[in-house]
Amino acid sequence: MRDARAxxxxxxxxxxxxxxxxxxxxxxxxxxxxxxxxxxxxGAAAWWSASATASATATAATVPVPPTPTCSESGLLNxxxxxxxxxxxxxxxxxxxxxxxxxxxxxxxxxxxxxxGTAVSPGQVGSTQGAxxxxxxxxxxxxxxxxxxxxxxxxxxxxxxxxxxxxxxx
Amino acid sequence: xxxxxxAASAVVLTVLGGTAAYGAWSSSAALAAGGNIASxxxxxxxxxxxxxxxxxxxxxxxxxxxxxxxxxxxTTSRWVYTLGAPTFAGGLAASMxxxxxxxxxxxxxALTLPWTQATLQAASATAQHCVAxxxxxxxxxxxxxxxxxxxxxxxGENRSTT
Numbered sequence: 132m133r134d135a136r137a138x139x140x141x142x143x144x145x146x147x148x149x150x151x152x153x154x155x156x157x158x159x160x161x162x163x164x165x166x167x168x169x170x171x172x173x174g175a176a177a178w179w180s181a182s183a184t185a186s187a188t189a190t191a192a193t194v195p196v197p198p199t200p201t202c203s204e205s206g207l208l209n210x211x212x213x214x215x216x217x218x219x220x221x222x223x224x225x226x227x228x229x230x231x232x233x234x235x236x237x238x239x240x241x242x243x244x245x246x247x248g249t250a251v252s253p254g255q256v257g258s259t260q261g262a263x264x265x266x267x268x269x270x271x272x273x274x275x276x277x278x279x280x281x282x283x284x285x286x287x288x289x290x291x292x293x294x295x296x297x298x299x300x301x
Numbered sequence: 302x303x304x305x306x307x308a309a310s311a312v313v314l315t316v317l318g319g320t321a322a323y324g325a326w327s328s329s330a331a332l333a334a335g336g337n338i339a340s341x342x343x344x345x346x347x348x349x350x351x352x353x354x355x356x357x358x359x360x361x362x363x364x365x366x367x368x369x370x371x372x373x374x375x376t377t378s379r380w381v382y383t384l385g386a387p388t389f390a391g392g393l394a395a396s397m398x399x400x401x402x403x404x405x406x407x408x409x410x411a412l413t414l415p416w417t418q419a420t421l422q423a424a425s426a427t428a429q430h431c432v433a434x435x436x437x438x439x440x441x442x443x444x445x446x447x448x449x450x451x452x453x454x455x456x457g458e459n460r461s462t463t
Contacts, residue, residue, distance in 0.1 A: 178458040185347040185368050186452040189355030189434060191393055191444045221359040273360040278442040 192221070197228060197267040199284030202300035205250040210298045212265055212286055213248045225272045231282065232256045232265045239263065244270075253296035256288070262301060263288040344373030345382060345457030350405075350429060355451070360396075361438040365407045370455050371427040378459040379421040384430065385456070386414040391449035396440035399451060400433050407431035421460055 200212035212230060220226045230245035231238060232255075240256035242249075245267070256263060264285035271278045287301035346369075353366025372380050387399040400411035411433075418428060434451055436444075 178460065179343040180456060180458045181344045181373070182454065182456045183345045183347040183370075184452050184454050185349055186450055187349065187353035187355055187366065187434075188448055188450050189358060189364070189393060189397065189436070190448045191436060191440065191446060192357040192359050193445045194442075221362070223361055224359065271359070274438050276360050276439050276441065278360070278445060 194269050194271055194278050194280035196280050197269045197283045200230075200247075200265060200267055200286045202265065202286040202288060204298075204300060208295060208297040209250040209252050210288060210300055211248050211250050212245070212267075214267060214283075215247070216269070218269075221271065221273075223273060227270045227272070229268045229270060229279075230265055231268060232259075232263050232288065233285075234259050234261065234263050251288075251298065253290060253292075253298050256290065256298070258292070258296040259290045260292065260296075261290055263290060342373070342375050343378060343380070343457070343459040344376065345380070345455055346371050346373055347453065347455040350427075353432060353434065353451070355434055358436040360436055360440045360444075363433050363435040365431055365433045367405045368401070368430045368432050368453055368455075369427050370430070370457070372422070372424055372457065372459075376424045376459070378424060378462050380424070380457050380459050381418055381421060382428065382455055382457040383415055383417040384412065385454035387432065387434075387451055387453045389449050389451055392447035393436065393440070393444055393449035396437040396444055397449055397451065398435050398437065399453075401453070402431040402433070405429035405431055407433055424462075 195216075195218040197216050198214050200214045202210055202212055205211040214228075216226075216228075227244040228246070229241060229243040230251070232240040232242075232251075239259045240251075242251065242255060251265070253259075265288055266285045267283040269280035289299040289301040291297055291299065348369050348371075349366050350369040351365075351367035353364060355364045358364065370382055370384075372378075384401055387401070389397045389399075401414060401416070402409060402411055408431075412430075422428060432453060
């Protein structure tokens, strides 16, 4: 029986360059190319990016220390502490002062608020006898927050008694 | 007959190229010489055109400065940028807040950060933004004398030149 595939003289199969992909392979390749084209056209762009920062240093203020008060006698039994504060009051703040009296390191009396030139009586410092020191503290009130300064230098007081307790400036 | 058969076979093979094998014609040519291909450069800078003076702050006080954002020298492309939220580092960090405005004017509605300027900026353009820093009204007395560093981050991206 004659082989149907037998070649007749003079004929030959045409050889075509390339490899056989098969139907499925060619479909995948075509789809991939289409996808690449679509993606490349709308979303495959890439940009260079760079970063930088700008910085600054913020510092909170310090409440100025009030001046050392000056002691003077007030009447027969009392003294008064006077001072003038040259610092300005920050916007939005209320300034007051507190007078602190110590005998040694022990606080024997605090007058808050204290206004310059206001009399201080022996009873306000516990009728303490002997040497004492009176200092000032500045208080700045910002709404519900109060900032206080360090204590000023001290003015010397002397507590004594003769029938009644009295204060002298030392 | 033979020729027609070959031609017919070629046609069939071409038609059936999707199912069996396919062949491709190829050709090549050399590009003409001339011109250089070089990569460009891109960078972004962030500086204070108006310094942010935040010394000696009391509770509730706000200080302002103007931030200038620009592409680095040598940039030839257009660009866009994003402003990040300012950060604070230091003893006062918990008591500090900051807002950034759309322009150098310190007022109006502050930007919601991070914020991106999508309008293309020319290569030589400088964008300005007011930055306002506030020490909280409830900052305690123990905050006195403490410091904090406030940093505003900026990210830029280049775009095409046309």
